[in-house]
Amino acid sequence: MNAPIGVIDSGVGGLTVVRELRKYLPNEPIIYIGDDARCPYGPRSAEEVLQFTMEMVESLSKMGIKMLVIACNTATAVALDEIRMQFSFPVIGVIRPGARAAVKASQTGEIAVLGTMGTVNSKAYDGAIQQLRPDATVHSLACPGFVPIVESGEYRSPQAREVVDQTLQPLHMYSFDTVILGCTHYPLLQEHIEQHFSSQKQIISSAVETVVDVERILNEQQIQSSSMIQPIFYTTGSIKKFQSIVEDWLSIKQPDVRAIKF
Template identity: 60%
Template sequence: MKIWNEAPIGVIDSGVGGLTVVKEMAQFLPDETIIYIGDDARCPYGPRSVEEVKEFTMEMATALAGMGIKMLVVACNTATAVTLDLLRERFPFPVLGVIEPGARAAVQVSSTGRIAVLGTVGTIKSKAYEYAISSISEGAEIIPLACPEFVPLVESGQYKQIDIRPVMKKSLEPIVHLKFDTAILGCTHYPLLHDQIQEQLPAGVNIVSSAYETVRDVENTLARFDLGNNSGRPKDPIFYTTGQMEGFKSIASDWLGIENPDVRHIVLGKPGCQ
């Protein structure tokens, strides 16, 4: 086995949302080491300009490249929508996003072809899911809805502290009377609100998260490039945040079931981390 196989997989997100992808990776790819960067200090990315999203995403990817990763997973829908091609051109390792896997899963699950996409303002404006779904199923009908209040609920930890049902109801009200059988959680933060979202949507609507399908893509890519770690020596995941470490640690511990996750602070765009 090449030493390269033991290199970590890098995961980036605008904040804590990408931990939903890390959770699936930990379950289905337990032999792989993960290094994660969450840009909590500048989250959310949804309302930001395309130029800012590209700049911030490139900073995270560059930092991980310097740490010797063998693959990059862009676990942020907004970043995937506007930077995936750029990242693939810039770096020598495989770069995977979350939109194509989510679109593929939704098409497989939907029996009517009417699919709602819940996402940030940036993701919805990009129409990335519409393009991805249409490339798989030409007859699909997409119902896009921006839900800008969801990410702050997760990043602040309020989703665990207060009754957020009024926010859910107001945000989802524009589509609850429409006909669709599948809803894509088009932001990796949203699975942490899964139950509250499900409660507000019409009965019988399938909710699809891209996290599981993304990990399938990771697994297939590891096999294709012979990058899998078969050493039996995976290291504990390391989490970097540009924001407050304690808040990140609390959510990471709660969501991943890690008693004391290794959370460190990082300054993007500049060398060094603490």
């Protein structure tokens, strides 16, 4: 079934999931929508996040996707259940896969979660982790400066390192052995985060575990593709800026990036 997998995010963060999809499932066509013009979602109300997410999903549904990945932790926390009720194709969020990976990795059961204000306030990771490991202790930290610096394309800059170092200081009062990057933008800052913790922590991105779930559903429903088609990207923001991040992060020359409005 050569219909595409749809991937949505508040901006460019979901490209971290696309990178793993292309690595492990190279024959799967992908259509991506990044809502850069209205990013970040973290400080927004649940009603706004649900509305914006629904607009993206409805557009992808009209394009004929066979599966949806909500590659935004905030949107997953707010909208996953509602979207599953309204659409017939399989829908995967990134929170439960991230929680599962962290529980597997942690020796002590003490886990730090870096997320947006919306994700942290939802306590979605707390619930997902403690469902898998009831004795786990979760230390959540909102990182409001992370998404803007990634969206600006400055994630490799000295300024990005400064933002990471300042933001993560409050976590030093806790003991934990595992850190979840609870926003798909954050893996673009992973090098800075690892350096901050001096490689003493297990750093978990939900992207790889999410692809495990995608592959399982493709196999169960027998809807795998066999075509080598380049991804199509839509953005509500700057095409030029989006193209430059796709080229850098996914190593795709002249990516097919198109404008979309809601």
